[in-house]
Amino acid sequence: AGRPRFLLATFGNIGVKEHLLNFIEHVQVLGITYVVGAVDQATYELLVAQGTPVYKTPLASESYQLDGSNQHSSGSWKRFAGMRTGEVAKIVLAGYAVMHTDCDVIWLRDPTPYLMCPDTTSEWGDGSRFPCRPLLAADVAVSSDNMSPGRDTEGRASYAAGGTFNTGLLFIRSNANGRRFVEQWHRLVVNPPRASRFATLTSDQQVFNNMMRKPMEWPGISAPHGSAVMDGWEKSIKLGSLPMALFMNGHGYFVQGAYKRLGVQPLAVHATYSLDNHDGLAKAQRFREAGLWRGDPPPDFRGKFL
Numbered sequence: 001a002g003r004p005r006f007l008l009a010t011f012g013n014i015g016v017k018e019h020l021l022n023f024i025e026h027v028q029v030l031g032i033t034y035v036v037g038a039v040d041q042a043t044y045e046l047l048v049a050q051g052t053p054v055y056k057t058p059l060a061s062e063s064y065q066l067d068g069s070n071q072h073s074s075g076s077w078k079r080f081a082g083m084r085t086g087e088v089a090k091i092v093l094a095g096y097a098v099m100h101t102d103c104d105v106i107w108l109r110d111p112t113p114y115l116m117c118p119d120t121t122s123e124w125g126d127g128s129r130f131p132c133r134p135l136l137a138a139d140v141a142v143s144s145d146n147m148s149p150g151r152d153t154e155g156r157a158s159y160a161a162g163g164t165f166n167t168g169l170l171f172i173r174s175n176a177n178g179r180r181f182v183e184q185w186h187r188l189v190v191n192p193p194r195a196s197r198f199a200t201l202t203s204d205q206q207v208f209n210n211m212m213r214k215p216m217e218w219p220g221i222s223a224p225h226g227s228a229v230m231d232g233w234e235k236s237i238k239l240g241s242l243p244m245a246l247f248m249n250g251h252g253y254f255v256q257g258a259y260k261r262l263g264v265q266p267l268a269v270h271a272t273y274s275l276d277n278h279d280g281l282a283k284a285q286r287f288r289e290a291g292l293w294r295g296d297p298p299p300d301f302r303g304k305f306l
Contacts, residue, residue: 010105034053092173140177152245
């Protein structure tokens with residue numbers, strides 16, 4: 001049957017149109033296989049008109065609104081989180097290895113060779129700085145909100161364990177463990193058992209972090225120094241840490257410029273740790289300052305200027 005199929009999956013509505021279009025332009029240039037789940041009819045029609053691989057999510061048939069804010073505790077966000085975990089589950093169950101990616105992620109390089117690790121790979125070979133083979137043991141792999149890409153490069157999963165896992169970059173294989181995980185993740189987001197530790201959680205990321213860790217402990221998960229994977233979810237899956245130097249958060253990329261110090265070409269940058277209200281405008285400005293924003297019209301230099 002060959003190797004599992006791979007794609008990027010992101011979701012959004014017209015309120016995050018600019019970020020969706022920026023996301024799409026970057027992945028199309030790279031030729032990465034991807035799909036967009038439209039959260040409303042306007043987004044679906046916009047992306048169909050420009051030839052984007054898009055489909056309507058269940059929320060697109062309702063008068064649902066997601067304003068693009070960072071209020072993850074709102075009822076609106078919880079419905080969105082429930083929808084997208086369910087949609088990711090459907091794609092994984094259809095036989096795809098999925099990189100769930102927020103639309104405020106910019107893809108700088110194709111992650112497929114690193115994540116799927118074909119035998120012919122050279123850049124990610126066993127003698128490389130970031131060999132891909134150890135990550136093949138991971139059923140699920142996640143990015144980090146930690147602050148030091150340098151320490152992450154040395155410690156890998158042992159360093160990632162001490163920080164928040166960020167599901168804005170979450171890779172799920174379509175093997176038995178990956179399928180079982182994504183189904184349960186969705187169930188715990190939309191219908192957590194009453195009086196359980198999941199009942200009061202307000203986002204898919206909070207549910208994910210609680211699933212991976214032992215209750216009433218911190219960090220409740222651990223790994224040997226330098227290991228790419230750790231035992232997660234009551235030791236029922238192998239959880240991989242996506243290297244921060246390759247899958248950079250906003251602080252590592254925009255503030256520290258850590259990729260320059262480490263001499264690494266990142267695969268992706270996520271607009272976390274942004275300015276002001278951490279809203280869409282602030283994230284766009286971060287990308288704009290870094291030369292990664294494709295949403296502005298061409299400059300008009302007509303007229304007389306000094």
